[in-house]
Structures are given as structure tokens and as C-alpha cells.
Amino acid sequence: MSTSPAVNRRVTLANRPSGMPELSDFALVELPIEAPAEGSVTIAVEVLSIDAFIRTVMDERAFHGAAEIGGPLPALGVGRIMHSTVDSLQIGDAVFAPLGSQTVAELPAEFVRKLDERVAPSTAYLGGLGFATGVTAYIGMMEVAGVQHGDTVVVSAAAGAVGSLAGQLARIAGAGRVIGVAGGPEKCAWLVDEVGFDVAIDYRGGDLDGQLRAAAPDGVNVFFDNVGGEILDAVLEQIAFGARIVICGGISHYLDMGNVVGPRNYLKLAERCARMSGFAVNFYAERVGEAEAALAGWLAEGRLVMHEQHEHGIENFGHAVRTLLSGGNRGKLLLDLR
Amino acid sequence: MSTSPAVNRRVTLANRPSGMPELSDFALVELPIEAPAEGSVTIAVEVLSIDAFIRTVMDERAFHGAAEIGGPLPALGVGRIMHSTVDSLQIGDAVFAPLGSQTVAELPAEFVRKLDERVAPSTAYLGGLGFATGVTAYIGMMEVAGVQHGDTVVVSAAAGAVGSLAGQLARIAGAGRVIGVAGGPEKCAWLVDEVGFDVAIDYRGGDLDGQLRAAAPDGVNVFFDNVGGEILDAVLEQIAFGARIVICGGISHYLDMGNVVGPRNYLKLAERCARMSGFAVNFYAERVGEAEAALAGWLAEGRLVMHEQHEHGIENFGHAVRTLLSGGNRGKLLLDLR
Numbered sequence: 001m002s003t004s005p006a007v008n009r010r011v012t013l014a015n016r017p018s019g020m021p022e023l024s025d026f027a028l029v030e031l032p033i034e035a036p037a038e039g040s041v042t043i044a045v046e047v048l049s050i051d052a053f054i055r056t057v058m059d060e061r062a063f064h065g066a067a068e069i070g071g072p073l074p075a076l077g078v079g080r081i082m083h084s085t086v087d088s089l090q091i092g093d094a095v096f097a098p099l100g101s102q103t104v105a106e107l108p109a110e111f112v113r114k115l116d117e118r119v120a121p122s123t124a125y126l127g128g129l130g131f132a133t134g135v136t137a138y139i140g141m142m143e144v145a146g147v148q149h150g151d152t153v154v155v156s157a158a159a160g161a162v163g164s165l166a167g168q169l170a171r172i173a174g175a176g177r178v179i180g181v182a183g184g185p186e187k188c189a190w191l192v193d194e195v196g197f198d199v200a201i202d203y204r205g206g207d208l209d210g211q212l213r214a215a216a217p218d219g220v221n222v223f224f225d226n227v228g229g230e231i232l233d234a235v236l237e238q239i240a241f242g243a244r245i246v247i248c249g250g251i252s253h254y255l256d257m258g259n260v261v262g263p264r265n266y267l268k269l270a271e272r273c274a275r276m277s278g279f280a281v282n283f284y285a286e287r288v289g290e291a292e293a294a295l296a297g298w299l300a301e302g303r304l305v306m307h308e309q310h311e312h313g314i315e316n317f318g319h320a321v322r323t324l325l326s327g328g329n330r331g332k333l334l335l336d337l338r
Numbered sequence: 339m340s341t342s343p344a345v346n347r348r349v350t351l352a353n354r355p356s357g358m359p360e361l362s363d364f365a366l367v368e369l370p371i372e373a374p375a376e377g378s379v380t381i382a383v384e385v386l387s388i389d390a391f392i393r394t395v396m397d398e399r400a401f402h403g404a405a406e407i408g409g410p411l412p413a414l415g416v417g418r419i420m421h422s423t424v425d426s427l428q429i430g431d432a433v434f435a436p437l438g439s440q441t442v443a444e445l446p447a448e449f450v451r452k453l454d455e456r457v458a459p460s461t462a463y464l465g466g467l468g469f470a471t472g473v474t475a476y477i478g479m480m481e482v483a484g485v486q487h488g489d490t491v492v493v494s495a496a497a498g499a500v501g502s503l504a505g506q507l508a509r510i511a512g513a514g515r516v517i518g519v520a521g522g523p524e525k526c527a528w529l530v531d532e533v534g535f536d537v538a539i540d541y542r543g544g545d546l547d548g549q550l551r552a553a554a555p556d557g558v559n560v561f562f563d564n565v566g567g568e569i570l571d572a573v574l575e576q577i578a579f580g581a582r583i584v585i586c587g588g589i590s591h592y593l594d595m596g597n598v599v600g601p602r603n604y605l606k607l608a609e610r611c612a613r614m615s616g617f618a619v620n621f622y623a624e625r626v627g628e629a630e631a632a633l634a635g636w637l638a639e640g641r642l643v644m645h646e647q648h649e650h651g652i653e654n655f656g657h658a659v660r661t662l663l664s665g666g667n668r669g670k671l672l673l674d675l676r
Contacts, residue, residue, distance in 0.1 A: 228604075228605070233600075241621070247604065247605065247607050247608045248608065249608065250605050250608070253605065260602045260603070260604075260605065261600065261602060262571075262599065262600025262601040262602040262603070262604050263600040263601070263604060264598045264599060264600040265598070265600070266566075266585065266598075266600050266601060266604070266614070266616075267566070267585065267588050267591065267598065267616070268616070269585050269614060269615065269616025270585045270586065270587065270588075270616030270617060270618055271616065271618060272616070272618075273616060273617050273618060273621050274615075274616055275613050275614065275615035275616070276604070276607060276613065276614045276615075277607065277612075277613040277614075278604075278605070278606070278607025278608030278609065278610065278611060278612055278613070279608060279611050280608055280609060280610075280611060283579070283611045
């Protein structure tokens with residue numbers, strides 16, 4: 001365990017970006033560490049999860065709640081208790097919490113979850129077991145899509161954290177064919193060679209419709225969408241009768257939420273008796289225990305693999321967000337402060 | 339019963355329209371009536387159902403199958419057997435069939451359904467009991483939307499045949515509030531005063547978002563959509579958690595299917611754990627019996643009312659289609675050839 005930090009280094013929102021955030025939209029400030037309020041704990045942040053919602057809350061109107069100018073950005077993370085005012089959390093305990101873009105966080109104890117590092121290393125609680133990652137992929141694929149044995153499944157942003165897990169979960173559920181959509185030949189090769197997708201389609205490679213038709217000649221039964229835009233329209237064109245589309249996210253829109261282009265092929269839903277279901281994992285709290293137990297089992301058996309990509313240093317928070325938004329990661333993108 | 343016609347007067351597709359069909363896109367031809375082929379019957383057409391799909395099949399690419407230049411346009415209708423080659427259908431029997439835009443139709447007997455005029459007048463089989471009307475409204479509202487007691491329900495094209503029934507079915511199912519969207523104050527008054535909607539919103543009256551917010555302050559649980567476009571986006575903005583949107587049609591797009599604008603607010607589905615389900619009634623054949631029995635009961639009890647608007651004469655087929663597409667009808671638009 002490293003020594004306790006003497007100061008809180010916090011990344012704040014300096015400007016609301018339009019489009020891709022610039023590094024100058026983030027500022028780094030140093031704050032003194034004070035004793036926690038009664039009922040709260042102080043946490044030394046070890047690893048932050050870099051997720052797409054960080055971009056959406058940078059906008060003035062954001063459905064997850066807008067971040068304030070001059071305030072920290074929200075981020076889930078794992079860390080270790082530095083000071084505690086409650087019996088249930090002791091100095092040195094590994095914890096998961098909405099820690100924010102900083103090296104030290106003070107939070108009410110009820111927002112802090114103690115982790116069992118014997119079950120999995122703490123970063124697994126941001127990845128394969130993570131609420132915004134593993135649990136999201138599980139709820140989306142198993143519950144909302146209701147993936148069935150033999151289904152032809154397409155996952156967009158397949159090389160991302162949620163997407164790469166969603167594809168593996170489809171395989172575990174007995175899908176007949178698991179197709180990933182990702183940007184660039186390296187990611188596509190990685191999806192097939194390392195992650196176990198049957199086919200990977202490079203959306204930057206042109207003729208998305210043709211590639212998809214070749215990969216799913218009998219149509220798509222399940223589409224797990226993290227992207228929106230032209231990819232959603234291309235899949236709608238190829239859906240099978242009774243298809244289930246899951247709207248997990250729409251990263252192609254997050255840089256410009258004021259100008260979302262809707263799926264022009266949405267009438268295919270009527271033509272093919274298909275449905276498009278959105279979900280937000282925070283509304284499935286009662287399913288988290290079941291999801292985690294299943295995910296932990298598959299991770300332990302090696303049937304599910306969460307690739308992690310570590311960036312380093314709180315000063316690189318903005319850089320890491322830009323990396324995520326430009327598709328520069330494979331698997332789970334983490335900002336490691338250890 | 340009128341005397342048998344001596345000639346078949348048929349309306350054919352003269353040109354593929356772009357946008358609203360012109361009267362010159364339709365032609366009227368006269369054809370001799372020949373004896374029916376073995377296994378077929380000849381039917382004197384009495385009343386044709388004017389439905390929005392007639393416009394979609396005028397395009398070269400149409401998902402219901404494109405009509406041919408010089409050929410008849412498809413239309414469901416009721417009529418009476420003139421000549422028969424099968425024992426199950428006798429001269430004078432009232433029948434329902436895909437008769438097409440003509441005064442006399444020859445069809446294989448298996449496409450022809452004999453009607454029981456003791457249950458309902460034959461035009462009811464195009465309206466309240468009709469496959470493309472009553473059965474469509476029933477499947478969409480009761481099955482696909484799964485309307486529940488207390489739901490706030492919105493129906494677009496509410497003054498149309500399907501919409502006016504869908505709203506009444508929501509009421510029968512115990513919806514808490516039934517809101518219709520229609521064009522113009524006359525239709526809106528009619529919906530509230532005659533059809534039993536709680537509120538009617540005039541989409542031509544401006545501030546659709548504000549009108550909808552006032553009508554459904556706690557959000558929309560069910561939206562039965564026949565229109566698409568700005569109405570779909572306005573309702574998406576106001577959906578409640580767990581809302582069910584049914585895509586029954588998209589008449590705002592039918593004049594220009596090459597330039598459909600998708601719902602830019604579709605990410606609300608994720609934010610609010612809502613779903614958008616499309617359906618086409620032809621895939622629910624096994625439910626038609628149940629739907630018809632329920633509809634017949636409610637029609638007989640007067641709990642369900644199908645307003646009919648009759649236009650006259652096969653030469654006015656094109657005019658009737660234009661009337662439908664410009665929203666010139668209240669309730670079921672029929673072309674009466676009697």
C-alpha cells in the first residue's frame with residue numbers, strides 16, 4: 001500500500017466543450033485534505049473508470065445531471081479508506097464508489113461499497129463485475145435483449161468494455177453467430193483472435209451494409225447498440241423478423257447531443273415486428289446481485305475475459321476521456337493513480 | 339342487390355408519384371369480364387377500404403411489394419359473388435377479399451372470405467372488424483403496447499380509422515387518460531365530443547411539446563404511433579419510465595420514403611427504460627379470431643364506435659387516396675361502389 005497522499009489533486013471542468021473535449025477544457029487544482037464529516041470517509045483513489053457518460057455530463061443539459069464548471073467530473077472508481085468515521089469501513093479497506101476525477105475523495109459512507117479482494121482484484125469491480133460495464137452488459141444482453149440459443153447477434157463498439165463483454169455473454173448464452181462492429185483492422189483482428197467474436201466488421205472499411213449482409217445473411221436477431229448513427233441504420237436494414245435491438249448508448253452522438261440524427265430506418269421495426277428497447281442499468285438495482293454472481297463465476301472459469309487498458313496519472317484524466325471518445329481503447333479503459 | 343356489372347372498371351397506376359399523388363397518376367380502364375378460372379370466383383366489388391399502404395406500394399421500392407405501372411392498386415374490400423367455380427361460395431354471398439382498385443375482381447377462392455352479415459354489416463369487416471383497421475388497433479393496443487389500467491395513452495392520427503379505434507380500446511382496457519393527436523380544431527372537437535378521448539391535441543396548432551406536457555404532466559405510458567416525424571419526437575420527449583411505443587405506421591413519411599427522418603429523441607428510450615415496438619398485423623394471424631370476437635362484442639354493445647366516411651365511384655379512387663393522405667377523413671374512409 002502506498003503512503004497516504006498529502007493533498008487532493010482534482011481535475012475540474014474548465015469549459016463546456018462543443019464536440020471533442022480539448023485538454024484545455026480540463027483544469028488541475030490542488031486542495032487540502034480535511035478530516036471527513038461525521039458519517040463520511042476519506043478515500044485514496046487508486047483507479048478510475050473512464051466511461052462515455054463523462055462526456056455527456058460535460059454538456060449544460062445532460063440527462064445524468066450536468067457537471068458544474070469548476071467542479072470535479074463524475075467517475076466511478078476503486079480506492080482505499082484513509083480516514084473513517086464509521087465502524088463498517090476501516091483504514092486500508094478496498095472500496096468502490098463514485099469517486100470523481102480526483103486523487104482523494106470524501107464521501108458519505110452509504111455511497112461507499114467495501115470490496116472483497118479475495119473474489120476478484122479491485123479493478124474487476126470497474127470492469128467485468130463493474131456496474132457500468134459488466135453488469136450493464138449482462139442486463140442488456142441477458143435481460144433486455146433476451147438473447148436466445150442460435151441467435152445471430154451484432155454488437156457495436158464491440159472493442160469497448162461493455163461491447164466486448166456483451167459479445168462474450170451472447171456466446172455464453174448460446175448465440176449462433178456473434179458479430180462485432182469496431183473501428184479499424186487492429187481492433188477487428190483482436191475481437192476475432194482474442195475475444196472470440198465470429199466476425200468483426202470494420203465500420204471505417206466502407207460498405208457497412210454489404211459487410212453486414214455477408215456476416216448475417218439470414219438477418220440479425222439481436223443488436224446491442226452502443227453507437228447509434230449510421231451503424232444503427234445499417235443494422236435496422238438487416239434485422240430479422242422479431243429482432244430485439246437494445247439501446248445501451250449512442251456514443252456517435254455524445255459529442256453533439258443537440259444534433260442527434262435519429263434512425264431513419266426505424267420503420268423496419270414495423271415491417272419486421274421488431275422492437276428497440278432502451279435501458280439504463282441504474283434502474284435494475286434488484287438484479288445486480290444476480291448479475292455479479294454470474295459474472296464472477298464466468299470470470300473465474302475464464303469463460304469471460306475483461307481486457308484492461310491502463311492510462312496513468314490524474315493529470316491525464318482529460319487525455320483518457322479523449323482516448324475513449326476517439327475509440328482509442330480496447331476493452332476497459334482505466335486511469336490508474338497507483 | 340344491384341344487377342351484375344357488364345364490364346370491369348379498373349383504376350390503374352399510370353405514374354409513380356413523388357410526394358402527394360396527382361389525379362393524373364391514376365388511370366381508369368375498362369376490361370371485359372371473363373368466366374373465372376377453375377377454383378376461382380368473380381366478385382362484384384361493393385365497398386373498398388382506403389388505407390395508407392396504398393400510397394406506399396405506389397413507390398418502386400415498397401415493403402408491401404410495389405404495384406406495377408398499368409396494373410391495379412391493391413385494396414381490401416367487400417363484395418358479392420357473381421360467378422363461382424367452388425361449392426363453398428355461392429352467387430350472392432357477401433365476401434371480403436383483397437379486391438383491388440376495380441369494380442369486378444376475379445380471385446382464387448382461398449383468398450376470399452365469406453362474411454356473416456347477421457354478425458355485422460359487411461362494411462364492418464373493413465372497419466371495426468377489419469384486418470387492417472379494427473384487428474390492427476386491437477393487436478397494437480392490447481398486445482404490442484400491453485396497455486394497462488391507469489396508463490396515460492397517446493394516439494397519433496387519432497381521427498383516422500385505426501387511431502380512433504385504438505383510443506377507444508385503450509379506454510376499454512382502463513387507461514387513465516386517453517389523448518389524441520390530430521390535425522385541425524374540427525377533428526379535435528370530434529375526438530373529444532363524439533369518440534370519447536379525454537383530450538385532443540391539434541398538431542397544427544403550434545407548441546406541440548407544451549400541449550403534450552399539459553395533457554400528460556406525469557408522462558406518457560403508451561404511445562400508439564401512426565405518424566412519425568415531429569409527433570414521435572415530441573412524445574419521446576415526454577415518455578414516462580417504462581413507456582411502450584408502438585410503431586403501427588408512419589404516414590408523415592409515406593409521401594417521401596427515400597427521406598425518412600428518424601426520431602432524434604430515440605435515446606430517451608435508454609434514459610427512461612422504454613421500448614419502441616413495431617408490428618405488422620399480417621404476422622398475428624393466429625390472434626385474428628380472438629380479436630374479431632372481442633371487437634364484435636364491443637361493437638354490438640356500443641362501447642366501440644366506428645365512424646365511416648363514404649366516398650363514391652371507382653373513378654374517385656385517386657381522389658379518395660389523396661383525401662386520406664391529406665388527413666381529410668374522420669374515421670374509416672371507404673369508397674362505395676354500390
